[in-house]
Amino acid sequence: MNPIFRNILAVIGGIIIGMIVNMGLIILSPYFIPPPEGVDPSNSESLKANMHLFEARHFIMPFLAHALGSFVGALAAGLIAASKKMVFALVIGLFFLMGGIASVFMLPSPTWFIFVDLGLAYIPTAIVAGRIASPKTK
Helix, strand or coil: CCHHHHHHHHHHHHHHHHHHHHHHHHHHHHHHCCCCCCCCCCCHHHHHHHHHHCCHHHHHHHHHHHHHHHHHHHHHHHHHCCCCHHHHHHHHHHHHHHHHHHHHHHCCCCHHHHHHHHHHCCHHHHHHHHHHHCCCCC
16 A cells, blocks of 8 residues: 555544544443533533533543543554654644643633643553554664
8 A cells, every 4th residue: 555645544544533432432421420410411511501510530531531532543543654653643642632722722621630631641642552553673
């Protein structure tokens, strides 16, 4: 397969796979840690209006969704890429980081969660995925 085409496929595939993992965990989140009484997690207005009711435990699943979405997407991109596997893994991590930054502006969250999420969920997991996908040198 043409290396350029393969690298383009790596980015597109990494984004799609990462988004599927992220959204899957977000959708499943209320089954593991139910939201506070009266909050509709599928409605952004309900989330905004009731964010003050959320406890630290309610942020576990969103963090895992962001971290695992970035990790799995970056791993897929790194494994698919024809060359520069770490670069392609980091491209996916940056893509998801931009989504995380946009999320901060759309949905207010506690400051501690913003720092933890933006600092640990995206680029660090993409680096780990890139290292796993990169061939080992002696």
